[in-house]
Amino acid sequence: MDSDTQASPPVWAASLAPNTLFDPFAPTEAVIDSYPPLFAAEMAAPGMEGARMWVATRFEPIREIFQNGERYSSHGVYPYFRAMNIDLTAIPIDVDPPEHTRYRKFLEPSFSPRAMVALEPLIRANIDKLIDSFIDKGQCDISYDYSRIYPVRVFMELMGFPEERFDDFLSWSHPMHFETDNFERYSWGTKSALAFMQGFINEVRSRPPDDTVASRIVHGECEGSKLTDKEVLGTIFFLWDGGMDTVAATSSLMFRRLALDPDLQQLLRDNPDRMANAVEEFLRMHPTVNTVRIALVDHELEGQQIKAGDRLMCMVAAGNFDPDKYEDPRSFRLDRSQNHHFTFVAGPHRCLGINLARFELRLALSEILRRIPDFRIKPGVDCMAVPGLMGAPNVPIVWDTGAS
Numbered sequence: 384m385d386s387d388t389q390a391s392p393p394v395w396a397a398s399l400a401p402n403t404l405f406d407p408f409a410p411t412e413a414v415i416d417s418y419p420p421l422f423a424a425e426m427a428a429p430g431m432e433g434a435r436m437w438v439a440t441r442f443e444p445i446r447e448i449f450q451n452g453e454r455y456s457s458h459g460v461y462p463y464f465r466a467m468n469i470d471l472t473a474i475p476i477d478v479d480p481p482e483h484t485r486y487r488k489f490l491e492p493s494f495s496p497r498a499m500v501a502l503e504p505l506i507r508a509n510i511d512k513l514i515d516s517f518i519d520k521g522q523c524d525i526s527y528d529y530s531r532i533y534p535v536r537v538f539m540e541l542m543g544f545p546e547e548r549f550d551d552f553l554s555w556s557h558p559m560h561f562e563t564d565n566f567e568r569y570s571w572g573t574k575s576a577l578a579f580m581q582g583f584i585n586e587v588r589s590r591p592p593d594d595t596v597a598s599r600i601v602h603g604e605c606e607g608s609k610l611t612d613k614e615v616l617g618t619i620f621f622l623w624d625g626g627m628d629t630v631a632a633t634s635s636l637m638f639r640r641l642a643l644d645p646d647l648q649q650l651l652r653d654n655p656d657r658m659a660n661a662v663e664e665f666l667r668m669h670p671t672v673n674t675v676r677i678a679l680v681d682h683e684l685e686g687q688q689i690k691a692g693d694r695l696m697c698m699v700a701a702g703n704f705d706p707d708k709y710e711d712p713r714s715f716r717l718d719r720s721q722n723h724h725f726t727f728v729a730g731p732h733r734c735l736g737i738n739l740a741r742f743e744l745r746l747a748l749s750e751i752l753r754r755i756p757d758f759r760i761k762p763g764v765d766c767m768a769v770p771g772l773m774g775a776p777n778v779p780i781v782w783d784t785g786a787s
């Protein structure tokens with residue numbers, strides 16, 4: 384291998400790089416064309432150095448890895464506590480069934496479809512207020528002024544987090560997701576959030592129980608007993624991390640795509656009753672994270688010999704674009720009857736916030752299409768998509784105010 388070849392990242396890693404493409408996931412197509420369903424790769428992430436890593440690039444092996452709990456574990460994949468030698472477990476992601484099941488049963492009622500429908504007035508109030516703030520201007524940054532804000536505000540209220548901490552929360556979570564090569568910043572973000580959570584939990588404990596999710600975790604009973612102090616902290620910290628920026632990132636890519644694609648925008652304006660399908664297709668086409676599992680036993684997968692302890696990274700975008708699974712996988716289609724994608728993974732660790740995420744995205748999308756006329760990217764601006772939590776931090780758009 385010459386030095387030029389060594390310097391350039393492999394195709395699969397390049398597909399995760401920042402870009403300004405119309406479809407930020409377009410490079411994933413090269414992964415499907417260039418790699419087998421499962422291949423060995425090197426990967427350096429905080430706390431994962433030196434591990435043997437496999438990369439799965441098709442629907443079937445990814446499904447198997449997510450769903451087969453006897454072969455694959457998610458214990459040890461959550462990086463933050465391990466990277467900093469903090470003696471805490473991220474609940475529920477870092478726990479395998481059957482122990483995992485009791486935590487899920489405890490947490491699921493707070494995020495059920497019914498509980499989310501009850502949030503509709505709160506979500507609408509947040510969305511309407513933001514749209515009111517820019518509707519007359521004929522322009523806004525639909526990522527920074529809208530997508531960045533509404534899901535975080537809703538999530539904070541649902542959890543019971545103090546709203547004045549909004550800016551702190553974003554400043555702590557940013558280095559955790561986007562500055563992973565700067566350990567000082569990464570560690571500062573994690574430790575600041577953790578210190579806040581500890582104080583917050585003490586306060587919740589000192590107050591009578593209420594309906595917020597944090598209060599239910601602190602005061603509630605999980606299969607007949609209260610969670611220990613460490614379990615409470617590991618759960619509330621992980622929920623904070625999982626629930627904070629994920630919808631915001633997806634929302635930024637959803638509106639970026641619409642602003643770049645007038646035909647798609649028109650299709651959705653013509654089909655206001657298809658918003659649930661539209662959101663599912665945006666989710667399939669814009670997955671924010673890739674996910675790792677650890678092999679529990681020696682076994683064979685896709686003709687490869689996997690050893691216990693090996694890590695397997697599921698390239699969610701590649702699985703979501705598998706031509707053997709999806710007809711015309713690179714096209715946005717409203718008529719997919721079985722849209723089973725991996726954006727929320729699958730199996731026991733399927734995202735707990737799935738109902739909240741879908742509902743928020745649906746309302747945010749319908750309201751923008753209802754209130755803002757045809758919009759497009761403001762000429763000459765930067766609306767780069769960046770990985771970490773794949774999203775576009777800035778998506779400045781313009782529209783004709785005379786038409787609104």
Ligand code: HEM
Nearest residue numbers: 475476625626629630633674726727728732734735736740
């Ligand atoms: C579009 C938005 C979202 C996306 C794309 C997303 C994605 C994911 C993914 C990929 C996982 C699996 C991680 C893994 O297996 O390593 C996950 C798990 C999880 N997510 Fe989400 N998420 C979103 C929104 C939310 C929200 C709003 C919450 C708030 C409660 C949340 C809470 C969780 C929790 C608690 C888990 C762990 C589930 C378990 O281990 O049983 N997520 N999410």
